[in-house]
Amino acid sequence: MSAVMEQRRPRLVLVGNGMAGVRTLEELLKLEPDKYEITVFGAEPYGNYNRILLSPVLSAEKTLDEIMLNDEQWYQDNGIRLCKGRKVVKVDRKARRVMADDGTEMGYDRLILATGSDPFIIPVPGHDLDGVVTFRDIHDVIAMLEAARTRKRAVVIGGGLLGLEAANGLLSQGMEVTVVHLMDSLMERQLDTAAAALLQQSLEQKGLRFLMAHQTEAILGDGRVQGVRFKDGSEVAADLVVMAVGIRPNTALAKEMGLYCERGVLVNDTMQTYDPSIYAVGECVQHRGQTYGLVAPLWEQAKVCANHLAEYGIARYEGSLTSTKLKVTGIDLFSAGDFTGDETCDELVFKDAARGVYKKLVLKDGRIRGAVLYGDTLDGPWYFQLMRDATPVDDMRQGLLFGQAHVGDSGHGSEAERVASLPDSAEICGCNGVCKGTILKAIGEKKLFTLEEVRAHTKASASCGSCTGLVESLLASAVGGDYSEAPAKKPVCACTVHSHDELREAIPRLGLKTIPEVMQALDWKNPDGCHVCRPALNFYLLCAWPGEYVDDGRSRFINERVHANIQKDGTYSVVPRIWGGVTTPAELRAIADVAEKFAVPTVKITGGQRIDLLGVKKEDLPAMWGDLNRAGFVSGHAYGKSLRTVKTCVGSEWCRFGTQDSTGMGIRLEQMTWGSWTPHKFKMAVSGCPRNCAEATIKDFGVVAVDSGWELHVGGNGGVKLRGTDFLCKVSTPEEVEEYCGAFMQLYREEARYLERTAPWIERVGLSHVKQHIVEDAEGRKRLHARFLASQVEAQVDPWAERAQGKEAHEFIPIKPVALKEVTP
Amino acid sequence: MSWIEVGELSEIPRLGSRVVRLPGGDVAVFRTGDDRVFALRDACPHRGGPLSQGIVHGHRVTCPLHNWVIELETGEAAGPDTGCTAGYAVKVQQGRVWLNVEPARDSQSGEACLQRVASA
């Protein structure tokens, strides 16, 4: 019985050996490597290659070898039968068999259609002459390179993305190139007229000629092409004509087998066609009325399709927003969304013709709807992210066009632009010491397409993340166009298809009270999750069910589990809380005693106005904490996603400029908020006057005293990405400061994603959102504050005291110390 | 010959681990969600991080220092990271855990891995 089962694995046939189809197989192999017996039919006589990079091959910036993604060895290694150079011409759906043009036949249980698109050929007289080509595959590129070697004049019909890349390539091959365009503005589907004019100007400077608003009437020639004639009667001479006027989903085979098609093969959200055993992915499909001509959506489709082929049955494809770049060296262009807008939209425009820079954002209801950037495209991904997340941008409107630059990249400055010119030895990731050459090599050899993949393989940008922009630029330059567009909805980790927001929402809605319940209800793929999802779930549950949820120590990182920071050598550091940075001789003496008693190797003043005892052995922690407790100290939570420090300055008590008692205010805030768990760490500061010696304006919550009261500032960050706070409001009394502070922290606790600090959270949801809840809605503020205080009742228990008294003792001592004699017989 | 008893299974938390302190270095004994028990040298193949302090999930543990994921069965780092740490044989009899203090030489994490750890 089991032998029978074994010999008949279900058969999976892929028709179309292109980018979407093979990506689907790769995703499937990751999930279920042995589930199917796989056969691939490809009309082209090659393995799988990166079609996007045909443009750089044409312009001699890359070779054909460099753009191969999977060679034949890959198919062999994965037990996949590759029938290359064989086009499937017929599918018998009843008998579940495919037939290729050479007579090969193959049965299937599941079929994937990934036949891509066909370039559109204008049916004018002469379109089939020798020397008339399209720009779609290796065959076309070889034909163009051949023509460039022996002939002189090229005409490219079509002034869109592909046409311009073809024209640029032929120009670099030494041909005289004329671009013919039907409209009077280039790339009219991606660019407004202003940006198109700048583009045309730069391309003319490179040496391209343009015939705008020209409609082709006939291709002239006798056997071989000699020229092109237009509707207005004019003619232009040509030895090569490239038709790049658009693509059409290739539905020929689908139609032949009677699958329902409109513009493309119709699929549902699971990438299934009308025949449930047939899936379709890539440019040949039509999903929710949309067809796509870029790879980013295909990656998402491939993931979903693989998920269903693996019979996990949980992923859904919900459509994609796309953005466009032009791969012509020296020209920076970015376009996304609706860039024309209508009377209900606002336009923000920046133009500096001398520098060749143009930026336009279309806003509707305070959100970005579209963007066109020319000359300076550094902020394209940022605008695109804001657009996809529908982030309210009213609060940043003033500086929006100037880009994210004011946020700054510590350690890198504005080097992102110059990444292309850096030498291979330039260090890109300062945390992990990864240089440019290493990243490029990995991208090439390991066929990496996304930021996540580069992180996994090289560690670049995997730590503090400040070099993410640089790594993305490298990816863009190495693999072309739209490499890294993170899916619209990002799953928390590989264990689930759900995003952080979906989890936050589902937990109270479905009344889920434990981590296993969440995993059960939401179809977790791995029985006990992983180090990414478990800590997040633990926090969400803690936040949703205060007082009720029992914290799961096994789902916390070691620092939070043992309430001390692990060091590189496996020892720990101990940072007692020093309220508002104020201490006493007695406290200092107690710390000194503890340090001596436990032979602490390093005692250091931290950047947070307190004292760090570094290099403590794990077994010593509980006893040391006991001593510190007796001297009146509690845990400083220097290890937690929790309230860290409240820095203060001396304030009115001593300082000749002090307007209020900032020290006292800081201590009050710290006493109210210590012990609370937050999505990421939370830091505060109180300064006694606008000189701001406590640096309150780079804290998550900062207070600056003024003569008439207290200014409240939120969302600052002094870490990886420096961000000054936003001004929230001014209040008059210390009680108000406390109420606003508690309410703000609670809003952050309830809404932010795990490991998202207040700075990125505010940039994502918008300052107005925060103001609405904290400033404008007094009742709501009071309720938030009350919820915060309620959760503090359980949270303000000193974890050190509990452990000094024996709680979780197993964490701190070995299960068994073994003497030498026990192991040497 | 080189088997020692290290304690009750119940002394090791589920999805957790305890350390057995041997003269030659610590060994981490893990207990997974499905109550399997594994033992590895308590040193990550990356930079020696104490694996006993990591988060256990499935038959894997994530190192507390830089998040490498190590297979409990073989001691090998999950791809794309490469490296491995020595494994030890363990067994549970009548609720008590036994550890073979000789690193397993026959497992996949055998000789080569041992040498790498020794020379590190």
Ligand code: SRM
């Ligand atoms: C001890 C201390 C350095 C010092 O000797 O002064 C320190 C030490 C660490 N910081 Fe820090 N940071 C310390 C003040 C700061 C400050 C300054 C401040 O708080 O005023 C900042 C910038 C301010 C800010 O956070 O906005 C700071 C920004 C970071 C960051 C970047 C955070 C960000 O959002 O960009 C990290 C990385 C992270 O959290 O992921 C980090 C992470 C760390 C970690 C936890 C690294 C780690 O994961 O092991 C270090 C732990 C060492 C240890 O075991 O004690 N540390 N760190 C400081 C402790 C202050 C305290 O009393 O609690």
Ligand SMILES: Cc1cc2nc3c(=O)[nH]c(=O)nc-3n(C[C@H](O)[C@H](O)[C@H](O)COP(=O)(O)OP(=O)(O)OC[C@H]3O[C@@H](n4cnc5c(N)ncnc54)[C@H](O)[C@@H]3O)c2cc1C
């Ligand atoms: C020059 C160029 C530049 C581009 N630049 C970018 C860019 O910068 N950014 C971007 O995002 N996208 C770009 N694209 C688009 C991108 O390449 C496509 O979106 C992507 O390749 C589509 O993948 P697919 O698998 O659907 O189709 P394809 O990659 O075209 O694969 C389909 C395959 O199926 C084969 N096939 C068809 N019918 C059959 C049959 N009956 N039997 C067997 N095999 C069959 C075809 O021969 C082909 O190999 C570019 C495209 C071109 C041509």
Ligand code: SF4
């Ligand atoms: S203390 Fe902070 S800045 Fe210093 S090395 Fe550690 S993480 Fe980096």
Ligand code: FES
């Ligand atoms: S030491 Fe384990 S991941 Fe670095």
